[in-house]
Amino acid sequence: MDLTSVGLGVVSLNGVPIQTITGNTDTMMQRTTSVPPGGGAVTANLYAVYMMSASPVTYNGQAADVYITVNATNGDIPQTVLPQVDTLPASTGTVTVSPDGTFSSNMTINADVIIVVTGTSPTQSGNILGHQPAPAITLTSSNSTWSSTAPAGYPSVSKYPSGGFYGRPKHQGPHPVIPGSCSGGGLAADARSAALRGPGALMAAPVIAQPVCVQSASMLATAQ
DSSP, X not given: OBOGGGTOOBOOEEEOOOOGGGXXXXXXXXXXXXXXXXXXXXXXXXXXXXXXXXXXXXXXXXXXXXXEEEEOSTTSSOTTTSOOOSOOOOOEEEEEEOTTSEEEEEEEEOOEEEEEETTSOTTSGGGEEEEEEOOOEEEEEEEEEEESSOXXXXXXXXXXXXXXXXXXXXXXXXXXXXXXXXXXXXXOTTOOOOOOBSSBOEEOOOTTOTTSOOOBOEEEEEOO
């Protein structure tokens, strides 16, 4: 992610699992409406994201870790689990679904940058060295595929219903995404990630990985 505005240059990111019940998910998206029976465009919102720098950076002369977060869950996921220090504009976009099993998406992402003493948690205010909103970015995908069948190991959580829509985005640029899972022993070195909320599930873009190669898995579900 390009954090030149913070004085850090381009920072490679890895996914951080958000919570136990969603497995290795680091990105959660929400559809606010169901997909029309014949396909069509639906609105999608970024619900949650949790990522961190792949290696420490130097900030004001000391070693630090960088966290990129969004917590738009209205308290469903506590700040003690997924911190967001600054007030952010909503991250929104559209997903256009075709009945032939393909879809395209366009999302504008507004996230928080939290810089902490290396090796410490961003959930503790005493660890924070600096914070500010990240520059907004737009992520797109086209000719992506979707299925009504969940991938193997996909987190099944009743309060985050999939709605029978499971997507695998083909992002423009080096942003590989895989479905979230509840198996595999935690976060791999390739930064696996995933998760979404709403009335039907869609795979979403890996949040904020602009020119950086981040492998991320995200589920997009429907509104309740």
